[in-house]
Amino acid sequence: MSIAPPSQDVLVSFRAVQKSYDGESLIVKNLDLDIRRGEFLTLLGPSGSGKTTCLMMLAGFETPTHGEIRLEDRLLNNVPPHKRDIGMVFQNYALFPHMTVAENLAYPLTIRKLSKSEIAEKVKKALGMVKLDNFGHRYPGQLSGGQQQRVALARALVFNPKLVLMDEPLGALDKQLREHMQLEIKHIHESLGVTVVYVTHDQSEALTMSDRVAVFKDGIIQQIDAANVLYEAPANSFVANFIGENNTLAGEVLAAEGDYYAVRLAGGDVVRALAVCPSDKGAVTSMSIRPERVRLADQAAGCENRLAGRLAEFIYFGDHVRLRLEVAGQNGFMVKVPVGQLDSGWRVGDTLDVGWSARDLRALDPLAA
């Protein structure tokens, strides 16, 4: 699923970086992060998790309270933002409204004192890259949101920066356009091979575009991995719940059996779960299972873990149907069933066999709530 970055050498490294705005609390706590050359890294997290602060420290608009940021072994801490040679795309596009599209694109090139013909050529190429060849003479105000975003993208790339930062660049676009732009940005990244650091709070965006995703919470990176690993093998309950849909079952660890725990659920049933976060015997654990990994009725027959569930609701999604079940005393247990596999005999109130493989049930840290 993820494309391996062309080389594994490190472009940017954060070492023990801390940031505090008020001197009382840390918005970024002890961050160690390596950004590889040519990769598409997404910083994902809820608002206030410190992801944008990291981006701003990298861009130079915020200074770390402690720690070091290096770009190709050059210490960045005291380099002013205009000397960092890092392109940036902002959420509100930040296109200069009094300049045409072409003038916007020429801006970084003029500063770098390129010749007129060189500038014209690069601007033309950049416009072609974002498929806006005939829009050079227009003003940003005459463009649609999607077109403005493309110009912003082209402007951040036109001076061949080593690194491009994107701060929720698609946040202002509607869903369809956003999905289209995600692919376009991804293709541009692949064709240019530029290193991209992308900030978003939209997990599906992160999964679609990135080589690696760093999940932030409370100023700490919870997990940094490729999108599929993040989804299939979340390292803790936060990541499991933040990325994609997730069923959580709470239980008490009875015994460790190799890589697995035997866990007693609230209803008294005992299940086997993959031991991801270490737990003591008798401790509470939150177990996570994806809705599409659950088998129902006859298909559940061969599963290691099998429980009884009462059908509470059908929710129709067109390509699939979600069933809400009451399992082990919880009534929010969701199961995704493709329309073709739905048994037309099922009715609300029926009791079905619910099963899954022990490998798919991940015993994680107990949820705080």
Added chain:
Amino acid sequence: MMSESLVMDAPLTAADGVPLAVKLKRQARLKQLKALGLIAPLALFLLLTFLLPIGLLLKRSVDNPEVVSVLPQTSRLLADWDQRGLPSEAVFNALAADLTRAREEKTVPELAKRLNMEISGFRSLIQRTARKMPLELAPGASVRDRFIEIDERWGDPDHWHAIARNAKSWTPYYVYSALDLRETKSGTPELAPEEERAFLKIFGRTLWMSLWVTIWCIALGYPIAYWLATLPKRQSNLLMILVLLPFWTSVLVRVAAWIVLLQSEGLINRALMGLGVIDSPLPLAFNRMGVYIAMVHILLPFIILPTYSVMKSIPATYMRAAISLGDHPFAAFWKIYFPQTVAGVAAGALLVFIMCIGYYITPALLGGPEEQMVSYFVAFYTNVTINWGMAAALGSLLLVATMTLYAVYSKLVGANRLSLG
């Protein structure tokens, strides 16, 4: 029904058979009437208190009723006068009749005053002649000779030209005078002799002082507006109150306060002398310096507010974007931030400039004779000499200057806006 609506060129009708276009128009008209009803009181108020007085003022500047109303017969006859030599016996006769009636109706002084503006000494001529009315004449004697006998100036064609010029109900005299022009005998304007010119200099001074006040307001107001726009909301609100505070005091009080501060025995001079910085008081009040200080202070909020509101609407990301693209922050400010504030600064500067050219109280109280602006003379002609024509002409010219300025300005700034999309 279905087939009817499918016919392309048949007009669409509503369910009740009325054509859709008619129905729509009816609705739109109703909305328009409602809107008109809502603005009617204000429109009426503006008409009565704003447009009408301005119209009257403009009329006053060319209004010339005195000669026509006091000397009706003479005026009528002089209209056909060939302007050569002295007028005919009939005209003298008419003048005698008119003056007799004017004496009875006690309208002689206004005529005398009006004609005195044309040629000094005309007042006494008219009054002396009027006292001799009605004319006692030996039969067969010439009225013309009798008039010249009363005062030989009646034999001077210039005085008759003056009456003839004003035998119309309108005159360019006031407007010409306000521009240091005078009417030649042929009716074309020419520049008055150097020693009689006054108003061109005053208009020039008014515009010059307004320009400097505006420049100072921009220089002082722009950084404050920028600071206000970048501060956190709580602090900027507090500072905004400080900016607006002067608005809550009357201009008169503020000017008086400046006199207390700036005069040679004032607080500033005493403090500086007390500190030993200066030996003799600085001339801060009752000169141009004092007028500039007070006017800039009074008008500063008018440039801060529009500039601030424009700056507030410029997201910080523009500057960040420019810097991230490699531009030095100062250069980015000049190339990216400043051009976007021009509209606000321009609006504020226009406001300040227009208010300046009509300023009266501050120069009158804090300035010397060399600081008085056009408005001072408008007040002078209205209150002191009761010369409404001159006051109205000066006021009209001020209005024309303001409107011209506004037109030029809105064209410059407006066109700029349009290209921004």
